[in-house]
Structure formats: C-alpha cells, structure tokens
Amino acid sequence: MTEIELTDVSAACATSLVGEPLTEEAAAELAHTMKALADPARLRLLSIVAASAGGEACVCDLTEPVGLSQPTVSHHLKVLTDAGFLSRAKRGTLAYYALVPGALDRVSRALGTA
Amino acid sequence: MTEIELTDVSAACATSLVGEPLTEEAAAELAHTMKALADPARLRLLSIVAASAGGEACVCDLTEPVGLSQPTVSHHLKVLTDAGFLSRAKRGTLAYYALVPGALDRVSRALGTA
DNA sequence: TCATGACATCGACAGTAGTCGATATTGACA
DNA sequence: TGTCAATATCGACTACTGTCGATGTCATGA
Numbered sequence: 001m002t003e004i005e006l007t008d009v010s011a012a013c014a015t016s017l018v019g020e021p022l023t024e025e026a027a028a029e030l031a032h033t034m035k036a037l038a039d040p041a042r043l044r045l046l047s048i049v050a051a052s053a054g055g056e057a058c059v060c061d062l063t064e065p066v067g068l069s070q071p072t073v074s075h076h077l078k079v080l081t082d083a084g085f086l087s088r089a090k091r092g093t094l095a096y097y098a099l100v101p102g103a104l105d106r107v108s109r110a111l112g113t114a
Numbered sequence: 115m116t117e118i119e120l121t122d123v124s125a126a127c128a129t130s131l132v133g134e135p136l137t138e139e140a141a142a143e144l145a146h147t148m149k150a151l152a153d154p155a156r157l158r159l160l161s162i163v164a165a166s167a168g169g170e171a172c173v174c175d176l177t178e179p180v181g182l183s184q185p186t187v188s189h190h191l192k193v194l195t196d197a198g199f200l201s202r203a204k205r206g207t208l209a210y211y212a213l214v215p216g217a218l219d220r221v222s223r224a225l226g227t228a
Numbered sequence: 229t230c231a232t233g234a235c236a237t238c239g240a241c242a243g244t245a246g247t248c249g250a251t252a253t254t255g256a257c258a
Numbered sequence: 259t260g261t262c263a264a265t266a267t268c269g270a271c272t273a274c275t276g277t278c279g280a281t282g283t284c285a286t287g288a
Contacts, residue, residue, distance in 0.1 A: 017157065017218065018164040021179070027154040027161075034157075037225075038148040039246080040141040043131065047141075050132040059265060065135070072247055074266055093255050093264045104131065105226045111151075112222030153276080173235060186277055188236055207234045207285050 009033055009084035009103040018113050030110060036083035037107070041066055042076045046085060046104075049097055056089070056098035123147055123198035123217045132227050144224060150197035151221070155180055156190045160199060160218075163211055170203070170212035 015026055022030070037043065044066050049057045063073050077097055080086040085103045089096045126147035129140055136144070151157060158180050163171045177187050191211055194200040199217045203210045 017161050018213070020161070021165050022158050022161045024154070024158070027157045031152055031154040031157055034148055034152040035245095038145055038152040040138070040145040041246085043141045043145055043148075044136050044138070047131050047134070047136045051135050060263095068246095069248055070265075071249080071267080075246080078266085090255090090265090095265060099132070108222045108226030111225075112219045149275095155276080174233095182276090183278055184235075185237080185279080189276080192236085204235090204285095209235060 009100070009106050015110070016113075017111055033083055033107060036079050036085060039076070041068060041072075042080055045073070045076055046080065046099070049086065050099050056096040058094040058096050060094070062097075123214070123220050126221075126224070129224070130227075131225055147197055147221060150193050150199060153190070153193075155182060155186070156194055159187070159190055160194065160213070163200065164213050170210040172208040172210050174208070176211075 011029055015022065017030070037046075045062055048062060048065055049055070052061065059070065059073055059077065062077075063070050066073060068076075077086060077088075081088050081097070085100055086097045087100050089098070126140075126143040129136065131144070151160075159176055162176060162179055163169070166175065173184060173187055173191065176191075177184050180187060182190075191200060191202075195202055195211070199214055200211045201214050203212070
C-alpha cells in the first residue's frame with residue numbers, strides 16, 4: 001500500500017477536473033478523497049450528522065440509524081475524519097462528530113464546471 | 115450483490131447530501147455513482163477526454179497517457195459510460211468517448227451546499 | 229475473401245475494503 | 259480502586275475491484 005497519509009480534502013481539490021489533464025498525483029489524491037465518499041454507509045453517516053441537532057452526533061446516535069455494528073460505524077467515521085470531512089470532539093466518554101465546514105464544497109467545486 | 119443496473123448520474127443526484135438524511139436507496143445510488151469517480155485512472159481519463167480536441171477521444175489516444183493496457187482502459191471507460199459520465203460514439207473502427215454535458219455538475223450539486 | 233487493426237469481453241489473479249466479534253482503552257462515578 | 263459505559267483497535271473473513279494476457283468481434287481495405 002502506498003500510504004497517502006494526510007490526504008485531506010483541501011489537498012485533493014486544488015485543481016479542477018475538466019480544466020486540464022490531471023497529473024498522476026492530483027488524480028491519486030482526488031480519488032482517495034472521493035473514495036471516502038463512495039460508500040452508502042458513509043454518505044448516510046454524513047447526512048445524518050449534518051441533519052442532527054447542533055450539527056453534531058455521537059457514535060451511539062449513529063449506530064442504530066445506519067443498521068451497522070458499533071465497530072463498523074467507528075471505522076467509517078474514522079475514514080471520513082481522516083479524509084477531512086468530519087471533525088471529532090471527545091467530551092467525557094462520548095465522541096461527537098461534526099461536518100467540517102466547506103469540505104464537501106471543495107470536492108463539489110473540483111468536479112463541477114460551474 | 116443487489117444489482118443496481120441503470121444507476122446513472124441523473125438518478126443518483128436527485129437529493130442533496132446535507133439537506134436531510136439520505137434514504138438507504140438514495141445513498142446506495144449516489145455511492146454507486148461516486149465509486150465510478152473514485153479511481154485515479156478514471157479521473158485522469160475523464161480529464162484527458164475533457165481536454166481533448168473536439169471534446170472527444172478514442173481508446174487508442176488514451177492508453178498511452180494513462181499507462182495502462184488497452185483492456186484496462188476499455189474497462190474504465192465502460193464504468194464511466196455506465197455511470198453516465200461518458201458517451202460512446204463508434205465511427206468506423208474507432209470508438210470516440212466524450213463527456214456527457216452536465217453529468218459532473220449534477221454530482222457536484224449533490225455534494226455542495228452552495 | 230482474407231488479413232489487419234481497433235476495441236470489447238473473458239478468465240484469472242492479487243490487492244483492497246466492508247463487516248463483524250472480541251478485546252483494549254478511556255473517562256465517569258460510586 | 260473497581261465497575262461500567264462509550265469508543266477505538268485488532269484479527270479474520272468475504273466480497274469486490276483493478277489489472278493483465280488471451281481471445282472474440284467487427285469494420286476496413288487489399
């Protein structure tokens with residue numbers, strides 16, 4: 001595995017897809033970022049977090065809606081956090097996840113021509 | 115695998131990610147669409163096609179730039195075509211691929227809040 | 229009609245990713 | 259300190275995916 005450790009959203013979306021041919025590196029970074037979004041469970045987690053009161057939710061709030069085990073939900077949240085889409089705030093024994101403002105918009109702009 | 119045969123862009127991007135929680139079906143469709151984009155070779159193919167003269171390119175033009183075998187390139191082009199991002203026009207013995215107008219924009223809008 | 233060139237499909241293989249149960253970790257609290 | 263509850267990590271398994279070489283298909287042109 002060729003580790004791309006800190007591939008987060010801001011790094012991956014510097015250039016636009018349709019402007020000029022992507023370099024190999026730019027394509028790898030953007031693909032890595034999009035892979036984080038290319039999973040139904042993670043998309044649902046993002047949308048549930050976004051729709052939660054206060055814009056944040058803890059793992060225990062998310063397990064039941066998506067119908068997956070707690071380790072699996074934790075795994076998906078880690079993927080989204082590493083990709084820069086979610087932030088994690090631990091308060092007491094609970095871990096609250098929230099959307100990182102602008103992260104989705106950056107990916108959006110990397111794709112769209114408009 | 116629960117086949118989603120005709121998952122193309124237009125079906126997958128009806129709702130926005132951050133508006134309200136995605137249904138299981140909407141999440142599956144959008145994830146399927148995004149999976150088509152979540153690969154460095156396919157992103158490069160898209161960008162090369164977009165930047166080609168006349169907005170289209172044949173397989174023989176694409177094999178060398180991405181450094182992959184002809185069958186592999188053909189496979190990626192099929193994935194992108196099935197997902198609704200590329201159109202295929204066969205003229206003589208050559209197959210010309212072109213961006214489907216608005217396809218990327220639809221995904222872009224499904225992600226962004228703006 | 230036959231050979232050739234462009235592309236698609238097939239079959240196989242290796243690497244990757246989603247999932248879970250079991251377990252470790254961490255903080256709260258009695 | 260010991261217990262409990264919430265999360266994270268680990269190990270394993272299965273399924274999927276990217277890749278290739280071999281082969282099939284089809285249109286062109288001699």
